[in-house]
Amino acid sequence: MAPEQQKESKVEVIKRESRFLRGTLKEALQDDEAKFSEDNVQVLKFHGVYQQDDRDLRQQLKKEGKDRHWIMMVRARIPGGVLTADQYLVFDRIADELTDYGTLRITTRQTIQLHGVVKDNLKETIRRINDAMITTLGGCGDQVRNIICCSAPGDEPFRGEMREDLLSLVDRLGAKTHAYYEIWLDGEPIELEPGKTEEPLYGDVYLPRKFKVAMTPEGDNCIDVYDNDVGLVAHIEDGHVTGYTVLVGGGMGRTATDPKTYPRLASPFAYTSRDKLVDVVTAIVTVQRDFGDRVNRRFARLKYTLDRRGVDWFRSEVEERLGYRLDAPRELVWHNASDHFGWHREADGVSYLGLFIPQGRVKDDEGVRLKTALREVIREFRPTVRLTTQQNVILSGIPDEQKAAVEARLREFGVPMPWELSPTRLGAMACVALPTCGLAVAESERVLPELLPQFEQLFADLGIADAGITLRMTGCPNGCARPYNADIAFVGRTLGKYDVFLGGGSLGTALNEKFADAVPFAALVDVVRPVLEAYARERQVGEGFGEYCRRVGLERFRSTEPALS
Numbered sequence: 001m002a003p004e005q006q007k008e009s010k011v012e013v014i015k016r017e018s019r020f021l022r023g024t025l026k027e028a029l030q031d032d033e034a035k036f037s038e039d040n041v042q043v044l045k046f047h048g049v050y051q052q053d054d055r056d057l058r059q060q061l062k063k064e065g066k067d068r069h070w071i072m073m074v075r076a077r078i079p080g081g082v083l084t085a086d087q088y089l090v091f092d093r094i095a096d097e098l099t100d101y102g103t104l105r106i107t108t109r110q111t112i113q114l115h116g117v118v119k120d121n122l123k124e125t126i127r128r129i130n131d132a133m134i135t136t137l138g139g140c141g142d143q144v145r146n147i148i149c150c151s152a153p154g155d156e157p158f159r160g161e162m163r164e165d166l167l168s169l170v171d172r173l174g175a176k177t178h179a180y181y182e183i184w185l186d187g188e189p190i191e192l193e194p195g196k197t198e199e200p201l202y203g204d205v206y207l208p209r210k211f212k213v214a215m216t217p218e219g220d221n222c223i224d225v226y227d228n229d230v231g232l233v234a235h236i237e238d239g240h241v242t243g244y245t246v247l248v249g250g251g252m253g254r255t256a257t258d259p260k261t262y263p264r265l266a267s268p269f270a271y272t273s274r275d276k277l278v279d280v281v282t283a284i285v286t287v288q289r290d291f292g293d294r295v296n297r298r299f300a301r302l303k304y305t306l307d308r309r310g311v312d313w314f315r316s317e318v319e320e321r322l323g324y325r326l327d328a329p330r331e332l333v334w335h336n337a338s339d340h341f342g343w344h345r346e347a348d349g350v351s352y353l354g355l356f357i358p359q360g361r362v363k364d365d366e367g368v369r370l371k372t373a374l375r376e377v378i379r380e381f382r383p384t385v386r387l388t389t390q391q392n393v394i395l396s397g398i399p400d401e402q403k404a405a406v407e408a409r410l411r412e413f414g415v416p417m418p419w420e421l422s423p424t425r426l427g428a429m430a431c432v433a434l435p436t437c438g439l440a441v442a443e444s445e446r447v448l449p450e451l452l453p454q455f456e457q458l459f460a461d462l463g464i465a466d467a468g469i470t471l472r473m474t475g476c477p478n479g480c481a482r483p484y485n486a487d488i489a490f491v492g493r494t495l496g497k498y499d500v501f502l503g504g505g506s507l508g509t510a511l512n513e514k515f516a517d518a519v520p521f522a523a524l525v526d527v528v529r530p531v532l533e534a535y536a537r538e539r540q541v542g543e544g545f546g547e548y549c550r551r552v553g554l555e556r557f558r559s560t561e562p563a564l565s
């Protein structure tokens, strides 16, 4: 049966009945419950809030006959990841004053998540974020999420032009409901004129599923542009943007038990001039709005709509809405996908510093007081703070004469400079997973640091430390650290066990394939070792590990796989 003939999913009903994302949130914020109802939990996501519980405490609390420790994760929407110094400091302070953990999490979509906000602190948290002129509306939910962009600053005109285009997209594609102001900022309810809707683009059921848009200049794939529902690659001539190649249908999510789900890289779709960009992306969003699967959320992303109906059908539907034929996409060439670490010239007499944030977690440890260091440097030198999609931070706009002082201040708190760290470490990513992620089946952020030194040693022993091999880990198959286009990925299968994927690539242009199933954490290095040894012996000049795996195939290594349990 076609999706349109079947019963819509429960979330569709909740969205429609929520009256443009109001639900009963205003009332729930007044009650004494420590958690929100199931329906409100769904509505909350659109406001940038996930209800979670501290999974480390679950067993103990159960033993004591107590309820779970309910906490919220609050995700801001920070277009392109750009924050003023003061805005960053607001998050730093909220983490200390209103969260259980006192940390900030830089995400793989260059925003900040605050974990561990109890219900009583939620409204105050969102109010403070809004007072800093940042919203959480659109952080999550079935709508266009935070639009990401390569974070490298610079004085070339194309960077400003891309920023302008990004903000136009945010303006057109952002949710418009007044509910956010009523619930979180005590705004007066609005009276709509008859026949007017609060959401001209989305309607009352929003999109069938999350929708991700990314933008980057041609040549630089630091953001993994192919992993997005819509990828926009700016073509540059004489320092200016001439137009964009539009890619459609990327996405990482899969379900371990359902082979009909899969990661997919976005397909080249069209070329558009700058002035038509917003209309083209809006038309794509509306086609997905009207034809995406609203029955089964597992197949509701744009990638499935495209594969079900075909790219040609999709293009003609978009063209019909635009009223003109789209130009063919341009050929794309990539040179870089690393994260702009270290000092770089930004403009005459001004530099930026790309800093490594281990697994995106800004916190104070005994040896490295990263959270304090960032706070002090940002307070004193007032750089623009740019969050990257590889969970790192760029401090930008630093006068050259202050470079040494910035560095000295960071070192005072034990923060290493990126050039002192291995490429393996700098390029590795892990998703949040336990203890907050409700979908995690295995550890990720907390165990990657144990694995990295082992791989660093192995790469050094094999003479491949500078080969730029990317390593990514997630606590489940959903793919939040974009594992399926890394050279090596460990994807949580169950507690302590990971599926191993090999053969993506450091430029983010290829998918890897599953190499081994449910490998215990302690055996991960040994499972990959034979392939790395062969790579070290047989690689061609300039050949990356992923490329090598795809050239020779993984079959011959599968037979040498050690016992896995």
Ligand code: SRM
Pocket (backbone or CB within 6 Å): 050, 052, 073, 075, 106, 107, 108, 109, 110, 111, 112, 113, 139, 145, 146, 210, 212, 227, 250, 251, 252, 253, 254, 301, 360, 391, 430, 431, 432, 433, 436, 437, 438, 439, 478, 479, 480, 481, 482
């Ligand atoms: Fe994600 C769900 C964390 C980027 C694919 N993701 C979740 C939730 C909200 C779990 C949930 O639904 O209850 C996780 C919250 C954990 C926590 O405690 O914070 C979560 N995702 C993250 C972050 C924080 C990972 C990180 O370590 O940085 C990233 C936040 C991004 C942001 O700022 O918006 C994050 N998630 C991604 C990405 C990467 C990207 O977008 O570049 C992906 C893969 C790309 C894609 O969307 O296909 C991703 N997250 C998912 C999925 C699978 C979606 C699918 O199509 O199947 C889920 C589950 C779902 O939506 O049902 C999910």
Ligand code: SF4
Pocket (backbone or CB within 6 Å): 431, 432, 433, 434, 437, 438, 439, 440, 441, 444, 474, 475, 476, 477, 478, 479, 480, 481
């Ligand atoms: Fe949670 Fe899975 Fe995403 Fe990791 S990949 S944050 S475990 S949903």
